[in-house]
Amino acid sequence: MIHAPSDLLPALIALRRTLHAEAEVGLVLPRTQQRIVEALDGLGLEISTGRQLTSVTAVLRGGEPGPVVLLRADMDALPVVETTRLPFASPDVAMHACGHDLHMAGLVGAARLLAARREELAGTVVFMFQPGEEGYAGGRMMLDEGVLDAAGERPVAAYAVHVDCTTAGGTAVTRAGAIMASASGMRIRVTGTGGHAAWPEHAVDPMPVAAEIVLAIQSFVARRIPVSDPAVVSVTRISSDSAAGNVLSATVDMEANVRSLSRETLQLMRTELPRLVTAIGEAHGCVVDAEFIDSYPVTVNDPGETDEVFALLDEVYGPANVVRLPHPSMASEDFAYVLEEIPGTLLFLGVRPAETPAARAPGMHSATAVFDDGRLDTHAVVLAELAWRRLLRA
Template identity: 75%
Template sequence: MNDLVHLRRTLHQQPEVGLDLPRTQATIIAALQGLDLEISTGEGLSSVTAVLRGGSPGPVVLLRSDMDALPVVEATGLDFASTNGAMHACGHDLHMAGLVGAARMLAARREELPGTVVFMFQPGEEGFAGGRLMLEEGVLEAAGERPVAAYAVHVDCVTPGGQAVTRPGPMMASASALKVRVAGTGGHAALPHHAVDPVPVAAEIVLAVQSFAARRLPVSDPAVLSVTRLRSDSVASNVLAGSVELEVNIRALSRETLTSVRKQLPLLLTAIGEAHGCTVETEFIDSYPVTVNDPDETAHVLAVLDELYGDQVVRLPFPGMASEDFAYVLEQVPGTLVFLGVGPADGASGPMHSDTATFDDSRLEEHAALLVELAWRRLTR
């Protein structure tokens, strides 16, 4: 247990962002040494794939951890806090340590294991689609045959310690974006009637985005649209902008709703621009798909969780609107994403992704044991 805490804190002190994580990769490989695993690394990203073959034939199960940090300056005050301008503010350091712990536990019982476990350590979860890249590089074929199930445990610093949270079906939303450029003519700020000013048009577009979901989409299949970037090209306070660029973040729970947004929203924004003499250009950027927990696999997972956690199991009534690129794996392999509460006992953590997010790493052994139990039960089903 102390080894896992030490590993987690080492990883926490050396966070790396994106797809190129050489120190993190090296630390994981070193932590897996001596377990007689088939270890390979990615070509286009600093991934680690480790295959554990059991003592008797059986199916393949995949367990996944993400590896990357966020570009957040840490303000927790912890004695092992990061000082390099990045931070494991989403708990990926715990995910890595937990998966290493699972690999060690399963390796210790290798001869009893009827099948194979693939350990997937994935960079680039925070917006870089590392999961998709690992699929393209063949992680699902690492053991020689495709997994029959895939599981991931994601920690949460604002969920009370010891709670296990999941649901069948859609678990987390897709994430996409619409880039918008509103072009006018620019001009003198004192003479707006001699110009076509795109700034008030962009303001009207922002308001239209905010009301779009409420009037264009069914409440039974919602979406969340947020304007996250807004910038004009004006260079001085007395110069009207020639153009304004903005970006809309789009979260949806079904491909049907996302398709409606993709078709209807650009038409609406273009019409607003034309009504004011502006041209509007849009670019849709498709990103993470909906994270969908397989109903059958999740029924078995919930049975395990009920046995282990009792009344601490939370069955979410609705999916969340955040996104996860484990969704790419779940599109190809039936499986389940589970959230594990590791909020500090004093409840003093900031929210996930904040500079004050703190996690109770005394629960790392529990985290590792849950991954082991999910893999073991699936292989012996």
């Protein structure tokens, strides 16, 4: 088992809090990129940066021959105004409310642990620092820019850790198979003619048609999707071009968020939902334009790799503190793009502060979310040990 030196945790906490205070959103994170490059300096890594996004890819070549393993951390924050009042709270309209600051610090720690044992390392480790996880598909962009070939050959396995501020510290959580849902979207425009609210019979009013579409979408999920293969469709926005209470709108715009746990169900919704809403519009004399927007695929953990992850977690945390999720989450993750190409595992580590009762813990993405960074050394050890063991059993 790899052991963290006593000076690692204070260094990782300092790095995490610096990253937290300088939170940046999206694909272009210049300050964050600079901090990561500085934190990796002196480790003898082959470092490259992205072309379309401010990613960082670092390659550690071991002293012994062997295959390649990839470890990933996401880098971006959310457009949330932080209200935690922590001394290192972000002063900007951005906050690491999903724990990506801990992910970066933990991966830097893993790089330091593995670099210290480079001569014994039987293979190569790629460290993938990825912007744009929060809806920008930065993982897909890094794949397009060649991160999986950064070491000259493709990885045999890939791992990522995600922290969770609602799960007790010292707890690890994952599952084999689908662990997180796909996330897609649908944009809908319903076009009628507009007119006077007093005489709707002289117009084609798109508003009740939009209301019927909302109900039809919910019925579609309830009646066309099997309960054994769940899906969620949420209409998240409705707006019209009417600027007055006595004016019927000519157009109504809608957006929906679409989530599923299988490729088959995703394909069904991709085909049938636009057909359904278009037909409803036609039945009422409206024109409906529906655009289905593919985003993150289902995140699927490889069963074999996940068995090995559970074995390590049982050692590190104790079997009583390792949770085997019975069901996937309907949230999404763009590490899914990597796992479509490379067998691997996404796992969650609990970092709820000890003083925060479970019932009062703010959720992820909350302006009041607080993460215990006192376990970053264990976070780093888990990532480093996963890479080490996978290379040994190649």
